[in-house]
Amino acid sequence: MTESQTPADLPAKLLHYIDGEFVDSIDGDTFDVLEPVSNQTYVQAASAREADVDRAVAAAKRAFDEGPWPRMLPRERSRVLHRIADIVESRDARLAELEAFDSGLPITQALGQARRAAENFRFFADLIVAQVDNAFKVPGSQMNYVNRKPIGVAGLITPWNVPFMQESWKLAPAIATGNTVVLKPASYTPLSAVLWPEIFREAGLPDGVFNLIFGSGGVAGDHLVRHPDVPIISFTGDSSTGATISTAAAPQFKSLSLELGGKSPAVVFADADLESALDATVFGVFSLNGERCTAGSRVLVERSIYDDFIARFAERAKKIVVGLPGDHRTEVGALVHPNHFEKVMSYIEIGKGEGRLLAGGGRPEGFPTGNYVAPTVFVDVAPDARIFQEEIFGPVVAITPFDTEEEALALANNTKYGLAAYLWTSDLRRGHNFAQGIESGMVWLNSNNVRDLRTPFGGVKASGLGREGGYRSIDFYTTQQSVQITLGTAHTPSFGKQQPPVAQGLDDPDPR
Known part of the structure; x- marks a missing residue:
């Protein structure tokens, strides 16, 4: 048996990516990343603590509040997503190489997952342009329509199995709908995630829309879930962690999507x-x-x-x-x-x-x-x-x-x-x-x-909460605002125009 071949041109250290820049942890903390054939450390990754998460969330919130991405037309965002898909497809061999080395996944299966990642972006690029929302008309009286809006900063926490594809599954609909994101990949398999910044930058995604932090679920993931400026959490992982996330997110009434374990x-x-x-x-x-x-x-x-x-x-x-x-x-x-x-x-x-x-x-x-x-x-x-x-x-x-x-x-x-x-x-x-x-x-x-x-993905019982996939992803990553417009004369009861009623005596009929 020969040892696993280390891919060429690996970074010396895996760094966070915040507001368009690669940055180290504020306190310099790191963790070891192991290669599964030898179980030897092949690289160290920056390990985010609360201050690093705060920094990433602040960048994402600033990009959402002040940046162009949420305000762009769907067609404009769609063009960027198609460019992302093109770039991912063009680099599928490199993605598969990194994924196989980092996760132990057979390279032929890793190659299929890389191509699926590109398809996820292409699918949502098309979907946001074709998206149709409800409109209802009461002839001569009222018009009602649904206005979809991005929600804000999405916290995306992904697992260590087929990590790059799983990241694309969340990233594509989250940014397609105009949100900004903070992605925290699994600490076992952080390597392929470092390719996203270059891909997004080349495709023309504005700085701050995508932010990447590495670290443990117990520290970085937990703080991301609890952060008051992160209204959306999408998590894929085991059921016990999902239960913990659900409890942590509940007091702030966050939108949750939990894709958890299975015994199918x-x-x-x-x-x-x-x-x-x-x-x-x-x-x-x-x-x-x-x-x-x-x-x-x-x-x-x-x-x-x-x-x-x-x-x-x-x-x-x-x-x-x-x-x-x-x-x-x-x-x-x-x-x-x-x-x-x-x-x-x-x-x-x-x-x-x-x-x-x-x-x-x-x-x-x-x-x-x-x-x-x-x-x-x-x-x-x-x-x-x-x-x-x-x-x-x-x-x-x-x-x-x-x-x-x-x-x-x-x-x-x-x-x-x-x-x-x-x-x-x-x-x-x-x-x-x-x-x-x-x-x-x-x-x-x-x-x-x-x-x-186009179909919904998710489970029941201990396998999860909510659905993503197709229009369900669009539903999850947007808020749906109902707008009512009166077309005719508004028929509203007139309170406060009449004389006060005469006080009733004890012999008056029951007013009920």
Whole structure:
């Protein structure tokens, strides 16, 4: 095994970007950034404290209150977003290289995420120009219309899995609608975020519209959430942190979008196209190293095909290519950080007492160091098992059989999460009815996570609060003001023009 190739021209230090300038932390504080194949520190990043967050928010607020961006026509903002998309597309190879090196994601999958980031900007560039708002007319009496306005400074807190794409998913609609932003990426994977300042500057985004701070969630993220000049918070991450953010933001009645954890079911009926279902379920849990919120990490299989399915599933898992993130043959790379590696490995040990191990179960052969986990398959897993109930966020799957449609639905809904679900059947009626019974924000029927950007993204239960995607993102990042105009004579009761009424005596009728 060779060591991961360090990308050329890395910055000597990762700095914040505030009001159009790269700046260090005010107190000079830093944190180490590790490369997941060797777990060695390859760079230090500036670590923001409260004063640094205040500085970034002040720049964003000044750009919103005094700058041109919120006052530009949608078409003008759209042109800037299209230029951003063009630049991102032109640099997809560099983005993928940095993403694979920093996060451990296989480079072929990182390349796809870089291209998706460009598409996010292009999509919202088109959407803000095509946006139509409601207008209502009462003939000869009144005209009512909705006026959309940007809200202010948006605090964007992004996760360490596919970080550049996740950042684009929030940045594009936030700035498209005229807001200014402060972005805080995850501290495990800050590298690709340093490309945004150059991209935005080249595209013509005014200074102060985009501000970038690095640091911990407990300090920088917490202060950003609580800051009185940040009325919008969009967060993607684990459910426990989401609950903390919700509590912190509540006293100021901030607009919140929380996309949190998942333990998504993939339900395979006996009448499914089995080969397609295997393709989708294997890819759904092992792609992106299993570090994806929508992973189908619980596979529920009808008993009549169960034995054949698990044998074929395990055989595929054993053949998955584990390798260096930068190798184009790699299908599963290194997990993002040693802390996360230890968490996933601890769940594998738990799983050995909760299910029957058919594949994996530890480090892959030939990888004695680094954050490598062999694709792991547990079968015959009971519904109350921890590996069935809790989010592992790694290349680990729990498979269990079911006998009836009613049992399958109960098993699918038997977690605190409700983000995504996948359903495989050739019975169209059952597919639609079953989908409506599943407690999840999104359902894919005979498909694997191919999402139309116009559709809402989000979950129910512990998987989140609110929706983004398409017009829902426009709704979230704007305030909707109702304007009423009288077209005729206003019919308003006239108070205060009559003589005061005579005082009533005790014998007068009840005035009610």
